[in-house]
């Protein structure tokens with residue numbers, strides 16, 4: 001990849017069917033023109049995805065989203081409350097050409113989100129159409145939350161990249177399917193409680209695994225083995241502590257703040273992986289609010305979730 005691009009340079013690369021490293025408020029993405037099957041194929045190749053797992057179409061706002069997906073009252077309410085921001089809606093597809101078959105993995109549904117990051121917004125405006133952007137990691141690895149980590153993962157496949165600094169949230173967007181019963185496919189920064197307050201109870205993803213093909217058991221995984229709920233790490237383990245008194249360089253939040261822990265999670269997993277330790281031990285994280293999303297990623301990093 002060349003040096004960080006400006007918005008116009010990045011938009012031109014996308015129009016030419018090339019890939020661009022895209023900062024968002026959640027994690028860095030590897031973006032392509034959603035309507036261009038060749039560009040989308042290059043994303044799957046760059047990530048080394050084992051199968052064609054559907055991608056999220058990123059749009060500037062709800063008006064652009066309505067051109068791609070069929071909105072109902074629930075989708076309107078959630079978009080009004082949380083966009084632009086870290087919420088992805090899975091809806092019936094409205095325009096099959098705007099987000100090509102390969103990007104949807106052949107499904108008749110499409111995942112859409114309007115990211116809040118100013119550089120993502122600027123690129124979407126300049127490009128003028130939907131961009132698919134999976135997290136910019138190689139398949140199965142932790143999502144990159146800095147430009148340098150994104151470059152290290154998939155930078156070689158990108159024609160350009162935008163450096164937006166460290167990601168404010170640090171966890172991927174919440175994914176909610178609004179097809180029949182509303183379903184939480186992936187917990188994230190917008191919490192279950194915030195969504196349920198607007199549209200009522202959410203069913204769980206695990207009850208319908210076919211609908212969330214991206215949710216592999218071992219995912220977000222560092223190279224070292226990961227142990228969870230550890231209050232006293234063993235000799236040689238890197239410890240991802242949480243809360244006051246947790247010693248070592250990888251305390252996710254000394255203050256016990258879940259938002260701070262989420263923002264640090266993937267960068268600390270990477271740093272612990274590189275630290276020369278023989279394993280990674282993680283302190284218990286409360287399951288409340290953002291903790292549901294943090295624990296979901298940790299269980300996948302440890303290979304526990306089916």
Ligand code: TXA
Nearest residue numbers: 026028029054055109110111134135172173211213214
């Ligand atoms: O925060 C995010 O969402 C980041 C940033 C870059 O925007 N993107 C991201 O994309 O996490 P990705 O591809 O790593 O994860 C997309 C998730 C996968 O679990 C995928 O299976 C699911 O969304 N998904 C996409 N389209 C779907 C569909 N039509 N039905 C069900 N699940 C879908």
Ligand code: MG
Nearest residue numbers: 134135143172
């Ligand atoms: Mg991902």
